Amino acid sequence: KILVIGANGQIGTELVTALRKIHGAENVIASDINSPNYALRNSGPFEFANVLDKDNLHHLFDKHRPTQVYLLAAILSAVGEQKPKMAWDLNMTGLLYVLDFAVEFKTSKIFWPSSIAVFGPHSPQHNTPQYCVMDPNTVYGFSKLAGERWCEYYFEKYGVDVRSIRYPGLIGWRANPGGGTTDYAVHIFHEALKHGKYRGFLSAQTALPMMYMDDAIRATINLMDAPAENLSIRSSYNLAGISFTPEQLAEEIKKHIPSFEMTYADNDPRQAIADSWPKSIDDTQAQQDWGWQLDYDLAKITEDMLTNLKKII
Ligand code: VAH
Numbered sequence: 001k002i003l004v005i006g007a008n009g010q011i012g013t014e015l016v017t018a019l020r021k022i023h024g025a026e027n028v029i030a031s032d033i034n035s036p037n038y039a040l041r042n043s044g045p046f047e048f049a050n051v052l053d054k055d056n057l058h059h060l061f062d063k064h065r066p067t068q069v070y071l072l073a074a075i076l077s078a079v080g081e082q083k084p085k086m087a088w089d090l091n092m093t094g095l096l097y098v099l100d101f102a103v104e105f106k107t108s109k110i111f112w113p114s115s116i117a118v119f120g121p122h123s124p125q126h127n128t129p130q131y132c133v134m135d136p137n138t139v140y141g142f143s144k145l146a147g148e149r150w151c152e153y154y155f156e157k158y159g160v161d162v163r164s165i166r167y168p169g170l171i172g173w174r175a176n177p178g179g180g181t182t183d184y185a186v187h188i189f190h191e192a193l194k195h196g197k198y199r200g201f202l203s204a205q206t207a208l209p210m211m212y213m214d215d216a217i218r219a220t221i222n223l224m225d226a227p228a229e230n231l232s233i234r235s236s237y238n239l240a241g242i243s244f245t246p247e248q249l250a251e252e253i254k255k256h257i258p259s260f261e262m263t264y265a266d267n268d269p270r271q272a273i274a275d276s277w278p279k280s281i282d283d284t285q286a287q288q289d290w291g292w293q294l295d296y297d298l299a300k301i302t303e304d305m306l307t308n309l310k311k312i313i
Contacts (some may be wrong), residue, residue, distance in 0.1 A: 003066035005057075005094070006073030008032040011113060011167075013039050013175035015070060018217045022046050025063030029064055030032075033073070038173055049073070051094025061101040068224065070111040071098045077117055078270050080140035091143035092150075097232055099154045099162065106174065110162040111224055114148050114236035116209055117141035118166060122275045128146065128278035130238050130285045137276055148235040155234040161268050163223050165216075165237035172213025172306040173302055181270040181277075185210055185249060189305045192253050193313050197261035201268035206246040207279040211241030212296035212304070218262040219292060224289035233285055237292075244298050252302040 002019055006012045007030035019028045024304040025044035030036060036046045047064075050056050051073045061069075073094055079088065102110050120126055120135035136142045144166075154160040169182025177183040185202045188309030191198035200252075203207075219239055223231075242245060250262035296304070 001029060001066045002062045002068045002070070003029045003031060003060060003064055004070045004072065005031050005051060005259070006071065006097070006283060007040060007046075008034055008037045010172065010175050010177040010213075013037060013071040014172060014213050014217050015072070015220065016040055016044070016219050017136070017174070018221065019033055019298065029066070031060060039177070045279060051080050051090060056093075056143060057097050058101060059104045060299050061107070064313050065105060066115055068111070068157075068197045069088060069098060069102065069107055069206050071095060072113060074113070075140065075181040076178065077138050077140040077260075077273050078181050078183075080143070081138055081269065081273070084139040087139045088143050091140070092146060095150060096247045098168040098251060099150060099160060101152070102160045108161060110160060111220065112147060112151055112164050113165050116166050116281060117278055118145040118148065118236070119278050125279050127301070128238070129282050130233065138273055139197045141276075152235045159288045161228055162234070163231065165223060165286075166238050166281075168209035168211045168239060168241035169217050170211055170213050171305065173305055173312070174213070181273045182208055184192045184209060184246060186213075188246075188249060188253065190308055190313065192257055192260050193253045193306065193309055196257065196259055197263070198250075199263045199265050201265050201270050202246055202274050203266065203271060206271070206274050207243050207244050207245045208277060208280045209241045209243045210278070210301075211239065211294075213299045215241070215294055215296050218295070219286070222290055222292065223286075230289050232289055235285060237282050237286045237289070238283045239286055239292070240283040240294070242277055242301070243280040243292065248298065249302070252298050253306070256302065294304055
């Protein structure tokens with residue numbers, strides 16, 4: 001049995017769908033604090049989960065004895081700056097409960113998402129390496145950095161096979177993002193199709209590492225399927241994705257919708273968050289340890305997003 005906590009989220013919705021295709025719906029239990037979203041409703045077993053409720057999580061481990069647990073529940077960067085203490089509490093407490101229950105119930109594998117948000121203003125901004133100075137200045141970022149330290153600690157000290165990826169900004173059409181700084185790269189497609197224009201909250205030249213959700217899900221499953229002895233990183237793997245600016249994304253959309261108009265708001269608080277993050281990432285270690293290869297470049301992302309969103313908007 002596989003348990004996915006935070007199944008309604010941007011990653012969770014797609015991961016549950018992908019895992020159910022591989023393992024059979026009945027073997028993948030989706031759980032979230034809210035009832036299943038439109039994509040997950042009536043598509044397999046569901047449990048309510050509150051990562052701040054120790055007894056509730058313990059009950060899920062005891063009842064289902066999952067061989068794998070994916071803990072995806074989190075408060076992301078932008079919302080985290082509006083609710084700093086709640087973001088720290090939710091992002092850390094849930095992880096520590098899950099790591100302890102993995103020891104108690106001998107769960108085979110744990111997955112926990114980290115982010116390029118673990119890097120900060122003094123980290124190298126281009127081809128940011130796996131190891132470097134990390135001074136994240138968002139609560140979300142340093143909660144993910146602390147979480148990476150806990151993951152490595154539970155691996156070294158208790159042998160918990162916990163695996164993690166530092167995701168770039170994720171772009172997908174099956175589920176919307178919530179409360180992130182990179183979410184402009186999803187909203188832009190919806191707005192382009194609905195209104196033919198979009199006012200971005202990051203400046204035109206703000207380059208950020210991004211990744212199509214199909215690549216992110218494939219990377220997650222590749223990592224989880226890799227032989228443990230191949231993995232040299234037990235904090236979290238860098239994943240580069242593809243770096244581009246809002247202007248480059250707008251130009252790519254115009255190849256499909258020539259009349260699309262892009263404008264840029266200024267002094268949005270998310271600009272400072274974006275400016276503290278890397279412009280591009282070095283993911284050599286992921287390539288070497290578990291054969292990672294990106295598939296979707298900016299042209300393919302744009303084509304696939306527009307093609308699929310057209311059908312549901
Ligand atoms: C956020 N989408 O914007 C997340 C992600 C790298 C960005 O961590 O907070």
